[in-house]
Amino acid sequence: MSKNVLRAISFFAVLFMVLVLPWWLSFFLLLAIVIYVDFYLEVLFFGFIVDILYGVKVGFVYPALSLSLSLLLLVYFVKTQIRT
Amino acid sequence: MARPVWSVTEVAVKPFSFIKNYFRTQGSVVEENLYLKEQLSSFQNKAIDYEILSKENDDLKNQLGRTGNTTKIVARILSKPPVSPYDTFVVDAGEIEGVLPLSKVYVSENILVGEVKSVTPHTSLVQLFSTGGSEQEVVSLRTGSSFSIFGLGGGNFKIEVPKDVDILWGDSFVYPGLSSGVIGNVYYIDTNAQSSFKVVYLRTPINVFGSKYVFIEKPI
Numbered sequence: 001m002s003k004n005v006l007r008a009i010s011f012f013a014v015l016f017m018v019l020v021l022p023w024w025l026s027f028f029l030l031l032a033i034v035i036y037v038d039f040y041l042e043v044l045f046f047g048f049i050v051d052i053l054y055g056v057k058v059g060f061v062y063p064a065l066s067l068s069l070s071l072l073l074l075v076y077f078v079k080t081q082i083r084t
Numbered sequence: 085m086a087r088p089v090w091s092v093t094e095v096a097v098k099p100f101s102f103i104k105n106y107f108r109t110q111g112s113v114v115e116e117n118l119y120l121k122e123q124l125s126s127f128q129n130k131a132i133d134y135e136i137l138s139k140e141n142d143d144l145k146n147q148l149g150r151t152g153n154t155t156k157i158v159a160r161i162l163s164k165p166p167v168s169p170y171d172t173f174v175v176d177a178g179e180i181e182g183v184l185p186l187s188k189v190y191v192s193e194n195i196l197v198g199e200v201k202s203v204t205p206h207t208s209l210v211q212l213f214s215t216g217g218s219e220q221e222v223v224s225l226r227t228g229s230s231f232s233i234f235g236l237g238g239g240n241f242k243i244e245v246p247k248d249v250d251i252l253w254g255d256s257f258v259y260p261g262l263s264s265g266v267i268g269n270v271y272y273i274d275t276n277a278q279s280s281f282k283v284v285y286l287r288t289p290i291n292v293f294g295s296k297y298v299f300i301e302k303p304i
Contacts, residue, residue, distance in 0.1 A: 019086050020093045022166035053086055054168040056201045056211045064169070 011042055018046050019053075026050075030068070034075050043068045087176070087207060090162040150262055156190065156299040157181055162207065164293055171215040171237050173198070175298055178206040182302045188265070190299040196258075196265030197239070197292050200300065208300070212292065213267055214239045222257040222267050233257065233268070239288040241268050247275060247282050257286060 014033065018026045026046075034040045047068030055061065159177035168174070177183050187200045189210045198212040213220045218235040227250050233241040245251065251270060258264035268286035275282045 016089060019089045019163070020167065023169035024166065049086075050169065053163070053174065054170050054172045054209070056170060056172060056209065056215070 007037075014042070014046065015049070018049060023050070031071065034071055035079075038079075039076055040072065043072055086174075087162060090174070091176075094162075145262070154263070154301050154303055157183060157302050159183070159208070159298055159300055161296055161298060165238065166293075171212045171235070172201070173210040173212070173298065175208050175210055175300070176206065177300060178208050179203045180205050183208045183300050184302070188259070188301040190265055190301070191288075191290060191292055191295045193299070194265050195289055196267055197288060197298070210298065210300075212239065214241055214288070214292075220267065221260055223260050223264070224251065225256040225258050225266070226252070230260065231257070233286060236285075239268075239292045241286040243284045243286070244281050245284065247280055249282075251282075251284050256289075 010033075014029070017029060021029070030043050030046060034043050044065060047065040048062070050064040051062045055064070060066075157177050159175035159181075161173050162176050163174040165171055165173075173189075175189075183200055183203050185200055185203055188196055189198045189200060191197050196213075198210050198215075200208045201211045202209045211218070212235070213233075214235040214237060216235055216237040220233050220235070220241075221230060222233050223230050229250070231243050231245065233243050236242055243251070251273065253270050253273060255270045256266050257268050257270075258266050266289055269289050270284055270286050272285040273282055274285070
């Protein structure tokens with residue numbers, strides 16, 4: 001199975017988990033994937049989905065999306081520093 | 085998009101939720117059964133009282149020309165905390181079923197938990213009054229005084245008031261208005277000798293997250 005097909009299948013699996021698992025479990029799952037997979041951009045989509053489905057427009061509108069972006073950049077930065 | 089996933093998950097998970105009951109002893113089941121029978125009998129008596137008082141309340145409102153001009157829509161909860169991180173529910177009734185933004189949401193006939201924030205054709209997003217950082221005006225059922233309560237998440241609230249303010253353990257706070265629903269009951273009062281204020285903690289009378297259905301107010 002090619003890497004892209006595997007990534008596509010894992011996308012739907014993770015999407016399902018984000019929709020049915022408690023948010024803190026989804027958070028740790030996504031954190032593990034972001035650390036394991038190189039530049040896992042899909043995490044931004046999952047953050048966006050959480051904001052769209054459950055977020056209310058009070059105060060800051062996209063906290064989960066912002067957290068995902070920060071996490072992605074932080075992990076990317078740390079990983080590149082470790083490898084060089 | 086997420087609606088079919090939530091519906092299928094509930095159907096798939098439900099049969100497994102009672103598995104632990106197969107491993108209980110007969111003695112504990114009998115004991116629980118007796119306890120529940122006693123409880124049931126007590127609640128049946130209270131239900132009769134409630135019906136009489138509710139009817140009397142409606143009659144009085146009718147005599148004063150303030151009849152209720154709303155009805156309630158039953159909606160199934162599709163997704164709730166802890167799946168949702170923001171103290172919000174997604175329910176399976178939307179614009180087509182007559183739900184409007186800012187409609188009030190009840191978990192039982194008189195327990196008010198939140199309001200509708202956004203509506204799609206077949207689903208609605210309900211925000212609980214207890215959402216962290218949100219503020220809500222309430223009235224004490226015993227004294228009639230008004231307060232602002234602040235959401236702490238998970239059906240919990242707090243009020244910070246001067247020590248002399250008359251609030252007692254068990255006091256109920258209701259939504260201001262004629263058809264007022266109970267928002268929370270006092271379960272703890274934190275007083276400190278160093279401070280001239282006391283912090284009063286409230287929570288919703290029943291576990292909001294244990295409910296499968298909610299009732300959404302709809303104007304007639």
